[in-house]
Amino acid sequence: MVKGNVFNVKSYNTRGWRNIFEISVADDTGLLMVKWFNQPYLNDIFQMNDQVLLYGRVYVYKQNLQMVNPEYEIVSQDDGFGKSVGILPVYSLSEYFSQTRFRKLMKTVVDEQSGLIDDVFTADILKKRKLMSITSAIKNIHFPDSFKNLEKAQRRLKYDEFFIFETAMALRKRDIKQFNGYKFRIGPNVEDHIYKLFPFKLTNSQQNVIRDIQEDMCSERPMNRLLQGDVGSGKTAVAVYALLSAIANGFQTAFMAPTEILAEQHYRTLSAYLANADVRILLLTGGAKTKIRKENLERIKQGEIDLVIGTHALIERDVEFKKLGLVVIDEQHKFGVMQRTCLRQKSLRHKPDVLVMTATPIPRTLSLTVFGDLDISIIDELPPGRTPVKTYRVTPRKQRDAYSFIRKEIEKGRQAFVVYPLVEESEKLDLKSATEEVKRLKDEVFPELRVGLLHGQMKPEMKDKIMSEFINRKYDILVSTIVIEVGIDVPNATVMAIEHTERFGLAQLHQLRGRIGRSSYQSYCLLFGTPKSAESRQRLKTMLATNDGFKIAEEDLRLRGPGEFFGTRQHGLPEFKIGDIINDYAILKLARDDAFELVNESQKSKTSKKQILLKRITESFKDKLDLINTG
Incomplete structure (x- = not known):
């Protein structure tokens, strides 16, 4: 949203009789050019010195900041907010609804209905966690009178959302413990x-x-x-x-x-x-x-x-x-x-x-x-005798040096993995493939060495055969796709060379690196590729900085977000409307502690305050709790 004063207004037609209405808006930070196409009536709406609010994307055009067809409001006219406009909500709307109309509608609803919402939490919980009442939170999330109250409203609604989810977790955990299990004897x-x-x-x-x-x-x-x-x-x-x-x-x-x-x-x-x-x-x-x-x-x-x-x-x-x-x-x-x-x-x-x-x-x-x-x-501890893997980036100019290094490791009696993201070559993505590269490595780079190929499209018997042959040192180098990501254990392999590093996720890269370093021999992970995006550069930076899987997992989550981290919501990932499990961890932890305490304490007495509160919460949010429990 941009707020500023109109100091130039003009309307003109192009050669194709297309109307363009244009204004210039300025504030203390600079100048913004704004255009609307085929809306000549705007000439009767905007006037010099009007204070306006504009909603839209800002572009750089011919070294000038520009907006095209934004939504707008004239602050100086009396539209219900008047000249004393403060913090205004911007809603995600279809093209058929304007911000002004929808905001007026929401103002009416909030004023008339917010006081009718019952607060499921008792006063002692609100006081303990310094939470705003639900009525105040609803009012201030839509029409806050200060940024401080907006933050308080957001905090209250995030807490509610997390609390409901964690209550479902606590109830599920309690219910599982109420089932009869098998009592094993392990003498x-x-x-x-x-x-x-x-x-x-x-x-x-x-x-x-x-x-x-x-x-x-x-x-x-x-x-x-x-x-x-x-x-x-x-x-x-x-x-x-x-x-x-x-x-x-x-x-x-x-x-x-x-x-x-x-x-x-x-x-x-x-x-x-x-x-x-x-x-x-x-x-x-x-x-x-x-x-x-x-x-x-x-x-x-x-x-x-x-x-x-x-x-x-x-x-x-x-x-x-x-x-x-x-x-x-x-x-x-x-x-x-x-x-x-x-x-x-x-x-x-x-x-x-x-x-x-x-x-x-x-x-x-x-x-x-x-x-x-x-x-x-x-x-939280690795088996003794393991030497931490050393990780290096290999730029295109250093590729020959990297190949020489791999050859020296093999001369010591060690083995190497070379991993590609694809089985077949992709022209569109310009990626080298495992099947294409195994020929090049055999014929041009390592003609004197034994090079094998493994990928996921092979039949299980063939995969077993090749893997067994590599373990038994029939091959010096195994060219592979990410089929080796998990479960392969070859203590004699000391080099993991990963081509097109930018095509792999952080967790995948860490998994691949984990295939080596399983003996007392020093092992090396070589990361080939030219990361172009900021995210791929950050992944590379993280891999070079640490071998700690817990730190890598946190960074992977931060970079990709929860949805991409797991792939889809069907894998149990909740969709929160206002809460963010990464940035709002402190609130999430408080809500979890309170939810689990409530469920655990409520079991002690069916007439206790905790039991009454739990019943009220489960009745109020039954549909949400049921949805969470279906995963």
């Missing part, structure tokens, strides 16, 4: 047997998280826990502990991944972990042939399978378990609340325990929203 003999399967000693952080999980599993209430940890922190080992604990108690377990590629990778990883255990493992994906799928479903139903690894196929109606005791969900943010619930309902008698994992750390704001109903455990 010293079971633990000793599980620990002997690990070829390494677990870190203190892993053991602390295992204590959390053990406490949950030995409880009569179902576990509902989120396991967080940076890349390479050992989340899979902790999941194996939980899976084997359930299997040792005679239960079936399920492990759900978001894609077939990830499900296949987890199948390989878990099969290797459990090679010396008497565990029957099955991979179930949507791509299986009808006959084989039917046979597998019958084996699951009869209890002949201990661990089923799969994708969304696990939640289809025809998948029945005989005795499902534990569900592990990987990359939880790619599944909605309803999918988690569907898998939980596969157990007929009691609710199975649920352990959800994330490939990268979750920013604290999302821990309070998308994952607000889960207990949280964090592995």
Whole structure:
């Protein structure tokens, strides 16, 4: 919005008899040229020295600031606000509604109706959190008499919005704890047997998280826990502990991944972990042939399978378990609340325990929203002997030097990944592809080295074969797409070269870097590409500055916003109208504390003030609470 005084008015026609009405508006900061097309009647509205309000986009045209066809108001005429105009609201309207007309309408509604809204919060809560009354908040969000009161109104409405959401989280968490779960017995003999399967000693952080999980599993209430940890922190080992604990108690377990590629990778990883255990493992994906799928479903139903690894196929109606005791969900943010619930309902008698994992750390704001109903455990320590990965940017001029560096690492006996964003070349985007570049690298750059190719369009058997050959050092360099983003563990690989860095998200880059640095050898991440946008430059800067996945997750969220961070709202991300979970974290935290305190305290007595308040809130916002709970 621009406010200024009119000092020049003119109207003229072009050669094609197109009318242009033009005014010049000035304030203390400078001059603005304003044009309207085919609206000659404006000549009777605007006069010299009028004070005007203009709403529209400002452009630079021939080194002058300009607005074209903006909405306008003449402040000096008595339109209900008069010359004493202060802070005016600007609404998002269709072209058929003017700001002036809609503002007058809203003024009437607010004046007549705002006093009829009941405040669900008691006076002590408003006082405790220094919140404006709901009546004052409604008035001041539309027609504030000062910026201070506008901020107070915004704070009150943000608090309300967050409070309703966090109440839904608290109620969901309470309801899950009210279900009967399976009470597992995890004695010293079971633990000793599980620990002997690990070829390494677990870190203190892993053991602390295992204590959390053990406490949950030995409880009569179902576990509902989120396991967080940076890349390479050992989340899979902790999941194996939980899976084997359930299997040792005679239960079936399920492990759900978001894609077939990830499900296949987890199948390989878990099969290797459990090679010396008497565990029957099955991979179930949507791509299986009808006959084989039917046979597998019958084996699951009869209890002949201990661990089923799969994708969304696990939640289809025809998948029945005989005795499902534990569900592990990987990359939880790619599944909605309803999918988690569907898998939980596969157990007929009691609710199975649920352990959800994330490939990268979750920013604290999302821990309070998308994952607000889960207990949280964090592995904050990497296994001993790991050397932090060194990260470097490779400009086009330094490409040859980077290739020489890769060759030297291979001469030491090490291996390298080279990652591209595409399988096939794209002319439109001018991107090099994995299939095109593997030829160039083989023929021109590394003719003396063994170069392999891996991408997601290959059949599972071929991917397994190539990956196995790389692990067994048949290839010096593996050219790949982001199929290696998660789940690939090659301790001998010390170089991760990423082409077209600007085409990858920050979390993806961190995941790819996490494929190396898994031994005592010094590892290197080389970032190729020419970032052109401010955002891609910031991603590169962040990757060069830190290896901390939690810091990277926070920066990724800040750069992309919550919606882009997860992809779509269907993955459990709430849509707040006024609150911003990134910039309003302090208010979100207060609202969460109050909501959880209210729900927890209300359980102590059905006649308490807290219970009465909770009932009032759930009745007032029933539709919103129901919507939140459907994910």
